[in-house]
Amino acid sequence: GENVEQHPSTLSVQEGDSAVIKCTYSDSASNYFPWYKQELGKRPQLIIDIRSNVGEKKDQRIAVTLNKTAKHFSLHITETQPEDSAVYFCAALLLTGGGNKLTFGTGTQLKVEL
Amino acid sequence: EAQVTQNPRYLITVTGKKLTVTCSQNMNHEYMSWYRQDPGLGLRQIYYSMNVEVTDKGDVPEGYKVSRKEKRNFPLILESPSPNQTSLYFCASSPDTHNEQFFGPGTRLTVL
Numbered sequence: 427g428e429n430v431e432q433h434p435s436t437l438s439v440q441e442g443d444s445a446v447i448k449c450t451y452s453d454s455a456s457n458y459f460p461w462y463k464q465e466l467g468k469r470p471q472l473i474i475d476i477r478s479n480v481g482e483k484k485d486q487r488i489a490v491t492l493n494k495t496a497k498h499f500s501l502h503i504t505e506t507q508p509e510d511s512a513v514y515f516c517a518a519l520l521l522t523g524g525g526n527k528l529t530f531g532t533g534t535q536l537k538v539e540l
Numbered sequence: 541e542a543q544v545t546q547n548p549r550y551l552i553t554v555t556g557k558k559l560t561v562t563c564s565q566n567m568n569h570e571y572m573s574w575y576r577q578d579p580g581l582g583l584r585q586i587y588y589s590m591n592v593e594v595t596d597k598g599d600v601p602e603g604y605k606v607s608r609k610e611k612r613n614f615p616l617i618l619e620s621p622s623p624n625q626t627s628l629y630f631c632a633s634s635p636d637t638h639n640e641q642f643f644g645p646g647t648r649l650t651v652l
Contacts (some may be wrong), residue, residue, distance in 0.1 A: 427599065430581075458638045469643040471581065477638065515582055519637055525588070526637035527597040528573070532582040535626060 428453045428520040432531025439506050440539055447534045448514035450498040458519035459492060459499050464533075465512045473514075474501070506538045542567045546631050546644035553621060554652050561616045563631030571634045572614040573598070573641065574606065576595050576627040583630070589614055592635075621651040 429452040439445050451459075460475035476483045476490045476499065483490050487506075492499040503510055516531040544565045553559055565572065573588040575598075585598030589608040605617040605623055614633075618625060628648050632641040 435580075460640070469645055471643070472640040475640070517583075526571075526590065527588070527596075527598060528585055528641075529599060530552070530575075530583040530585075532580060 428456060428518055428527065428529040430516060430518050430529045430531045432516050432534060434534060435532065436535045438537045438539060440506060441506060443506055445501075445503045445510070445536055445538075447501045447514055447516070447536070448498060449500070449518075449531050450496075451498065451518040451529075453518070453520050454494070454497060454519040456520045459490070460517050460519075461490060461501050462515045462517065462530075463512045464515065470515060493507070503536075506522055508534075508538050508540060511536060511538045542642070544631055544633050544642050544644035546629075546647050548590045548647060549645060550648050552650045552652065553583050555622055556620050557606065559618050559621060559649075561618075561629060561631075561649070563616065563644060565614075565633040565642070566612065567633060567634035567635075569635055569642075570611075571637055571641075572608065573632045574604070574614070574616050575630045575632065576600065576625075577630060577646075586616070586629075603638050621649075623651050625649065626651050635648065 432449045457478040462470040463473045464470040487504045489502040513533045547562045574586040575583045584600045587606040589595045631644040634641040
């Protein structure tokens with residue numbers, strides 16, 4: 427099965443700085459990699475995703491990069507703001523025989539300090 | 541309003557007493573899934589369903605059952621709950637597997 431490792435588990439940055447969260451996956455057959463943000467007491471919400479045929483994707487201050495050879499993908503947040511403080515989860519979708527299993531990383535608690 | 545609903549939102553029960561957590565979506569989504577969230581472990585998939593009458597095990601299916609008799613509903617059943625099933629549970633739905641999953645508000649379950 428798939429195994430997704432996420433680092434760091436906690437990250438503290440100053441407002442305006444950049445934040446980078448990294449994930450590795452084990453199964454080269456995985457082909458879809460979403461990132462979810464979960465604010466305190468709220469449900470997870472998708473912020474960006476990338477498919478295996480793309481190396482990089484940007485959406486305003488957020489970008490995701492994918493290195494299929496090395497089996498790792500990263501989330502980049504530029505010009506961080508206090509409202510970026512949350513837990514971020516990466517995930518990898520594995521196409522199993524007849525099914526599609528989504529495996530999440532263990533999360534990164536991002537704190538943006540004023 | 542497009543949404544995923546779960547009931548109950550909070551539940552305290554005792555070991556061995558069967559319970560069902562309901563999940564319903566009004567977006568005509570094919571794919572539905574159940575997750576549990578525990579501190580330090582992230583979100584772990586319990587079961588998922590690609591379509592009506594099609595369900596499959598996720599990473600932590602032991603002690604749980606699901607059914608998908610209608611497209612909009614995907615209940616999670618704990619036949620004999622145990623304290624290690626104390627957790628925060630999320631239901632989610634999406635048009636297909638390669639799309640955004642819309643999560644429900646969560647159900648906080650405590651098994652004594």
